[in-house]
Amino acid sequence: xxxxxxxxxxxxxxxxxxxxxxxxxxxxxxxxxxxxxxxxxxxxxxxxxxxxxxxxxxxxxxxxxxxxxxxxxxxxxxxxxxxxxxxxxxxxxxxxxxxxxxxxxxxxxxxxxxxxxxxxxxxxxxxxxxxxxxxxxxxxxxxxxxxxxxxxxxxxxxxxxxxxxxxxxxxxxxxxxxxxxxxxxxxxxxxxxxxxxxxxxxxxxxxxxxxxxxxxxxxxxxxxxxxxxxxxxxxxxxxxxxxxxxxxxxxxxxxxxxxxxxxxxxxxxxx
Numbered sequence: 001x002x003x004x005x006x007x008x009x010x011x012x013x014x015x016x017x018x019x020x021x022x023x024x025x026x027x028x029x030x031x032x033x034x035x036x037x038x039x040x041x042x043x044x045x046x047x048x049x050x051x052x053x054x055x056x057x058x059x060x061x062x063x064x065x066x067x068x069x070x071x072x073x074x075x076x077x078x079x080x081x082x083x084x085x086x087x088x089x090x091x092x093x094x095x096x097x098x099x100x101x102x103x104x105x106x107x108x109x110x111x112x113x114x115x116x117x118x119x120x121x122x123x124x125x126x127x128x129x130x131x132x133x134x135x136x137x138x139x140x141x142x143x144x145x146x147x148x149x150x151x152x153x154x155x156x157x158x159x160x161x162x163x164x165x166x167x168x169x170x171x172x173x174x175x176x177x178x179x180x181x182x183x184x185x186x187x188x189x190x191x192x193x194x195x196x197x198x199x200x201x202x203x204x205x206x207x208x209x210x211x212x213x214x215x216x217x218x219x220x221x222x223x224x225x226x227x228x229x230x231x232x233x234x235x236x237x238x239x240x241x242x243x244x245x246x247x248x249x250x251x252x253x254x255x256x257x258x259x260x261x262x263x264x265x266x267x268x269x270x271x
Contacts, residue, residue, distance in 0.1 A: 059097070089107065105128060136162040168202070207263055221254070
């Protein structure tokens, strides 16, 4: 920095830097840091251009790590261009890039150049769910033998693992995601038509039972049951809601399956 020039506070300099990065094409008229830059060896515009390009490239790389399937679906050039638009709209609020990108699915749904890709938003929502699941705290499993001593099991609240994310979509996003994990699958066709009245929503659970994050589908009753658990409803309320959604919902089989898969990890008395 040029010592002869007034030095802004660190917070103000950071705000000016962000403003310069988001101001589009840098000129002497729209650069807030110009007065605080030593221009004896390089112009302020040239110096800020280096930092701006580097910052945007690093943020784009973070988005690429979170949304690799989106990048595959639209291509690297389109993805990078979309990211630049997104970054201008939503600048990171912290230095931890793991916290950044939750608004990207909604952005894609509204992005003019991607509106014809109607499934893109939901694929991105799935990828964000995978991201959150991978970062979640490890589950602490209860001693299920103590369940035998509960006086009224129907008034219990079952607890989901911290890694659980529930995703509903009208598009086959699980199939789209799976096809983009491997390049050697023989059946690589996905039916994206929406005019089939017999097609049901895709209901997915994202979980990390051990080290690897996984995706699996569930029935409408099972999805409703887990959704009720997520909302801290009682076992009785969850059974009622699930049965209304699916007449043949089997609570014993579903509960045992979710406990074995470490989807449900604990229980507590009704609050």
